[in-house]
Amino acid sequence: MNTSTRPTVLILGAAGRFGGAATQAFAQAGWRVLAQARKPLTALPPGAEALQLPLDDGPALARAATGASVVVHALNPVYTRWGQDLLPLAEASMDLAQHLGARFMLPGNVYNFGTDMPRLLTEATPHSATTRKGRWRSALEARLAARASQGLRSEVIRAGDFFGSGEGSWLDLAIAKDMAKGKLVYPGPLDRAHAWAYLPDLAQAFVAVASQPSVPGVRTLHFAGHTLTGAELLAAVERVARPLGLLPAGPVKHGGIPWGLMRALGWAVPIWRELAEMAYLWELPHALSGDALQAVVGPLPATPLDEALRRSLRAMAGAPHQEAAVAA
Numbered sequence: 108m109n110t111s112t113r114p115t116v117l118i119l120g121a122a123g124r125f126g127g128a129a130t131q132a133f134a135q136a137g138w139r140v141l142a143q144a145r146k147p148l149t150a151l152p153p154g155a156e157a158l159q160l161p162l163d164d165g166p167a168l169a170r171a172a173t174g175a176s177v178v179v180h181a182l183n184p185v186y187t188r189w190g191q192d193l194l195p196l197a198e199a200s201m202d203l204a205q206h207l208g209a210r211f212m213l214p215g216n217v218y219n220f221g222t223d224m225p226r227l228l229t230e231a232t233p234h235s236a237t238t239r240k241g242r243w244r245s246a247l248e249a250r251l252a253a254r255a256s257q258g259l260r261s262e263v264i265r266a267g268d269f270f271g272s273g274e275g276s277w278l279d280l281a282i283a284k285d286m287a288k289g290k291l292v293y294p295g296p297l298d299r300a301h302a303w304a305y306l307p308d309l310a311q312a313f314v315a316v317a318s319q320p321s322v323p324g325v326r327t328l329h330f331a332g333h334t335l336t337g338a339e340l341l342a343a344v345e346r347v348a349r350p351l352g353l354l355p356a357g358p359v360k361h362g363g364i365p366w367g368l369m370r371a372l373g374w375a376v377p378i379w380r381e382l383a384e385m386a387y388l389w390e391l392p393h394a395l396s397g398d399a400l401q402a403v404v405g406p407l408p409a410t411p412l413d414e415a416l417r418r419s420l421r422a423m424a425g426a427p428h429q430e431a432a433v434a435a
C-alpha cells in the first residue's frame with residue numbers, strides 16, 4: 108500500500124493481549140498503526156508508531172491521532188476494577204473516536220448473555236446478563252447504541268476466551284501452567300463446549316472488517332474461533348506439547364479449579380470473587396456462530412488448532428509465568 112494513501116488505525120491498549128495482536132495484524136496489512144500504551148512499547152512491527160500517552164490526556168491523543176479512521180478499543184481494566192473503570196475508559200475511547208470522526212471497534216465477550224444462554228450464540232441472541240460484569244459489558248454496548256444518534260459508527264466483534272498472544276490467558280495461567288510437571292488443569296467438566304479465540308486470527312477479522320466501508324450505528328458480528336470441549340482441548344495440548352518436549356513422557360495428571368473455595372474466600376481475595384462469578388462459563392456449553400461475519404468479509408484466516416496451540420505453548424515456554432488475573 109502506498110504510504111500516502113494507507114489508512115490509519117489508533118489502537119488504544121496496544122500493550123495488551125488483543126492490542127498487541129491487532130497492532131501486528133493491521134501493520135502487516137499495510138495500515139499505519141498508532142499504538143497507544145501508557146508504558147514504553149518494545150518490538151513494534153514496521154508501520155507502527157508508539158503513542159505513549161495516558162487515556163485521560165484526550166487533547167494530546169486527539170492531536171497525535173489526527174487522520175485515524177479507525178479506533179480499536181483494546182483497553183481492559185484490571186479484573187477487580189471493572190465496576191470503576193470499564194465504562195469511563197470506554198467513554199474516553201468513544202469521545203476520541205467521535206472527535207476524530209473515526210469508526211470505533213470493540214472486542215466483545217460472551218458475558219452479556221448470562222447463565223441462560225443458548226448453546227449457539229448468534230448476533231440475534233438476546234442479552235440477558237446475570238452477573239455484574241455481564242451487566243457492565245451490556246451497559247458498554249448500550250452506550251455505543253446511544254452514541255450512534257450522535258454519529259458514532261461502531262463495530263463489536265464478539266469472541267470467546269483469548270489465547271495465543273502475550274500472557275494472562277486461561278491457557279498459560281491455569282490449563283498449561285504446570286505442563287512441565289506433567290500436569291494439565293481444566294476449569295470445568297471436560298464434556299462442555301467452550302468458545303476460544305486465537306488472537307492473531309481474531310485480529311485478522313478486525314482488519315478485514317475495518318477494510319470494508321463502515322455502516323451507520325452499531326454492527327455486531329460474532330467470531331467463531333475454536334469451539335472445544337475440555338477433553339478436546341487437553342488432548343490437543345498433550346498432542347502438541349509432547350513432541351515439543353514441553354510435557355514429560357508418562358501419564359498426565361489432571362487438576363481443576365477450586366471454585367467453591369474461591370467463592371467462599373472471595374470476600375478476602377477479590378480476584379477469586381471476580382473469577383468465581385464467571386465460573387458458569389465452564390459449565391454451560393456455548394459456541395459463537397461466525398456465519399454473519401463470514402457473510403460480511405468472506406472466509407477468514409483460521410489457524411488450525413494444533414498450529415495455534417504449538418505457537419502459543421512455545422511462546423509460553425519462552426516467557427516466564429506471571430501471576431495475573433485471567434481477564435476477559
Ligand SMILES: NC(=O)c1ccc[n+]([C@@H]2O[C@H](COP(=O)([O-])OP(=O)(O)OC[C@H]3O[C@@H](n4cnc5c(N)ncnc54)[C@H](OP(=O)(O)O)[C@@H]3O)[C@@H](O)[C@H]2O)c1
Nearest residue numbers: 120122123124125181182183184214215216268269434435
Ligand atoms: N481476555 C479475553 O479472553 C477476552 C475475550 C473476549 C473479549 N475480551 C475483551 O477484549 C478487550 C481487550 O482485552 P485483553 O485481554 O486484550 O486486555 P489486557 O491484555 O488485559 O489489557 C489491555 C490493556 O489495557 C490497558 N489498561 C488497563 N487499564 C487501563 C487504564 N486505566 N488506563 C489505560 N490503560 C489501561 C493495560 O495497560 P498496561 O499494559 O499499561 O497495564 C493493557 O495493556 C477487553 O474489552 C476484553 O474484555 C477479552
